Amino acid sequence: MAKHATILVVDDTEDILDALEIVLSSEGYTVLTAPNEAYINDVIAEKRSLPDLIMLDVLLSGQDGRMLAKKLKDNQKTKHIPIIMMSAHPNVAVSIKECGADDFLPKPFELNDLLLKIAKHTKKKKVKS
Amino acid sequence: MTRRDYLEKAKKIYQYLELKLKNIPYWSTREKDHPAYIRYSIAVLFCIVALILKKIFEPILGHELPFMLFYSSILLSAWYGGFKPGILATLLSSIFAFFSFLGPSALSIPAKIIALILFVSEGLIIAVISNSMHKAFQKYEEKDRYLRYYASIAQNISDAVISTDINDNIQSWNKGAEALYGWNQQDVIGKPLHTIIPAMYTIHQKKEMQDDLFSKGMWKDEVSHKRKNGSRMYVLTSMSLIRDENQKPLGIVSVNRDISDRKKIEQGKDDFIALASHELKTPLTSTKLFVDILKQRFELTNDKKSQMYLSKISSQVHKLHELVNYLLDVSKVQAGKMQFTMEEIAVDRFVADVVRDVQQITPSHRFRIQGKTEAHITIDKDRIRQVIVNILNNAVKYSSNAHEVIVDVSQRGARIRISITDFGIGIPKEKRDKIFDRFYQVNDAKGYTYSGMGLGLYISKDIIEKHNGTLSVESEEGKGSTFFIELPLSTHH
Numbered sequence: 063m064a065k066h067a068t069i070l071v072v073d074d075t076e077d078i079l080d081a082l083e084i085v086l087s088s089e090g091y092t093v094l095t096a097p098n099e100a101y102i103n104d105v106i107a108e109k110r111s112l113p114d115l116i117m118l119d120v121l122l123s124g125q126d127g128r129m130l131a132k133k134l135k136d137n138q139k140t141k142h143i144p145i146i147m148m149s150a151h152p153n154v155a156v157s158i159k160e161c162g163a164d165d166f167l168p169k170p171f172e173l174n175d176l177l178l179k180i181a182k183h184t185k186k187k188k189v190k191s
Numbered sequence: 192m193t194r195r196d197y198l199e200k201a202k203k204i205y206q207y208l209e210l211k212l213k214n215i216p217y218w219s220t221r222e223k224d225h226p227a228y229i230r231y232s233i234a235v236l237f238c239i240v241a242l243i244l245k246k247i248f249e250p251i252l253g254h255e256l257p258f259m260l261f262y263s264s265i266l267l268s269a270w271y272g273g274f275k276p277g278i279l280a281t282l283l284s285s286i287f288a289f290f291s292f293l294g295p296s297a298l299s300i301p302a303k304i305i306a307l308i309l310f311v312s313e314g315l316i317i318a319v320i321s322n323s324m325h326k327a328f329q330k331y332e333e334k335d336r337y338l339r340y341y342a343s344i345a346q347n348i349s350d351a352v353i354s355t356d357i358n359d360n361i362q363s364w365n366k367g368a369e370a371l372y373g374w375n376q377q378d379v380i381g382k383p384l385h386t387i388i389p390a391m392y393t394i395h396q397k398k399e400m401q402d403d404l405f406s407k408g409m410w411k412d413e414v415s416h417k418r419k420n421g422s423r424m425y426v427l428t429s430m431s432l433i434r435d436e437n438q439k440p441l442g443i444v445s446v447n448r449d450i451s452d453r454k455k456i457e458q459g460k461d462d463f464i465a466l467a468s469h470e471l472k473t474p475l476t477s478t479k480l481f482v483d484i485l486k487q488r489f490e491l492t493n494d495k496k497s498q499m500y501l502s503k504i505s506s507q508v509h510k511l512h513e514l515v516n517y518l519l520d521v522s523k524v525q526a527g528k529m530q531f532t533m534e535e536i537a538v539d540r541f542v543a544d545v546v547r548d549v550q551q552i553t554p555s556h557r558f559r560i561q562g563k564t565e566a567h568i569t570i571d572k573d574r575i576r577q578v579i580v581n582i583l584n585n586a587v588k589y590s591s592n593a594h595e596v597i598v599d600v601s602q603r604g605a606r607i608r609i610s611i612t613d614f615g616i617g618i619p620k621e622k623r624d625k626i627f628d629r630f631y632q633v634n635d636a637k638g639y640t641y642s643g644m645g646l647g648l649y650i651s652k653d654i655i656e657k658h659n660g661t662l663s664v665e666s667e668e669g670k671g672s673t674f675f676i677e678l679p680l681s682t683h684h
Binding site for chain 1: 465468469470471472473474475476477478479480481483484487512
């Protein structure tokens with residue numbers, strides 16, 4: 063498993079942020095959480111260091127996660143960061159690819175599926191380290 | 192109105208039409224309207240009038256044209272009275288004409304006799320022709336009445352009825368079309384339909400329309416149409432090919448109905464279900480995650496009791512998740528909006544994987560896989576998996592006294608068949624068709640019901656049918672059931 067990778071989780075549900083932080087930390091990842099786009103904007107503006115993977119909710123309060131994903135993928139500095147989009151919305155799976163996101167995890171998900179997807183997208187990091 | 196009401200109404204219109212046609216009050220209908228004595232009297236009257244006129248004109252014409260005017264009386268008698276009064280008029284006229292021959296004439300006696308024979312023959316021919324012409328005239332009027340009646344039905348129907356020739360030029364445009372699109376009849380006749388009603392067809396719709404019109408002679412679907420004022424609306428359009436008696440296509444008639452209101456309600460319902468399922472799934476996500484976190488903790492402390500309680504919570508959360516998915520799927524089935532991501536897979540391996548996964552969480556029964564195909568099918572893996580899991584779970588649920596379920600995979604021509612057999616309560620004959628209905632559930636012999644919403648098979652059948660396959664069942668009450676999933680093989684294998 064690729065440990066010590068930094069994962070940024072963006073979701074407007076506090077409980078999900080808490081749960082993911084506990085689960086992923088216990089798996090050895092460094093977890094950053096954010097309830098809205100502010101953190102991502104900081105990342106793009108190079109005010110914060112780049113995470114190794116971003117988990118992004120599709121429907122954030124007042125924002126569309128897909129737009130944020132597109133913004134990240136359009137930026138030279140951030141476009142290499144793998145993005146896993148999450149959503150409980152039934153009809154968004156199709157539109158995920160269009161915004162450039164690397165993967166999709168429908169909510170609610172099994173812990174195993176979550177960990178497998180994260181491992182898959184942080185693999186490269188492991189080879190390097 | 193239900194379909195039955197429509198049929199009743201159509202039947203009444205038909206009966207009314209039939210009655211009307213039977214009793215058309217033709218002033219000239221002979222056998223039906225006028226008794227024989229009137230028809231024959233009219234023939235006699237015409238001949239007398241002809242004779243009187245002949246006498247009046249005799250000072251001018253002399254005796255040279257003895258048949259003149261009698262032809263008219265034969266013609267009119269046959270027209271009004273029919274063939275037999277026509278013969279009567281011919282005979283009377285020839286008698287009157289014969290008396291005229293007695294007067295001074297340049298003709299010799301044999302010539303006069305020949306002239307009389309010719310007159311009688313011509314009279315008979317006129318009677319025949321006049322009578323048949325009258326009959327033809329009557330038929331034409333009858334047909335004309337029919338046509339005008341049907342034209343008025345099409346004209347006054349509240350749906351838009353539009354016909355075009357094979358070059359898409361508009362041939363007819365009823366009042367319903369005027370009301371729906373805002374164009375008047377005189378503005379559109381002869382113009383190409385696509386310039387008057389710009390429609391938005393999907394590529395799939397275009398292909399299906401061409402195929403269906405060609406093969407079945409009709410096509411029906413929901414399309415977006417533009418009105419004269421530029422606004423768009425959804426219509427249910429039903430197109431039919433018009434052919435002449437030699438089956439040559441003449442054009443297309445389409446009946447269009449505005450369904451914008453229905454669309455709005457459907458959209459609202461879809462939005463609500465999507466929102467409701469989103470709102471239900473969000474708390475499920477965090478609940479599941481926290482259950483997993485607690486599970487890890489209790490494993491560390493080896494707290495068996497808490498682990499047991501937690502696994503109960505976990506299975507209930509799982510059930511809740513399943514229910515939300517069912518509701519979402521049902522709304523998708525009803526709206527015809529289920530989406531599929533197709534990929535080609537090897538059947539044997541796929542079935543084995545699904546069965547193994549279900550086996551892991553089903554300790555009560557042993558799943559036995561029989562048969563091998565080495566075939567490939569192109570399917571939405573997740574959806575077909577959902578169907579197999581659903582049928583396996585049903586097999587277990589309805590066979591609590593048995594311990595085995597048999598899964599058989601075989602190839603039948605260009606199809607593969609996955610059959611799942613249980614040895615449970617079975618399905619009574621009269622209920623076998625109903626099990627694929629929404630919210631239907633089978634009771635056992637004692638009338639006991641089983642848990643669940645009765646949605647699984649309804650959704651499964653739709654999934655299989657959207658894959659061009661079939662889902663069917665054979666069953667014997669008290670002995671068990673076999674469900675057959677048949678799917679087409681991948682074409683290039």
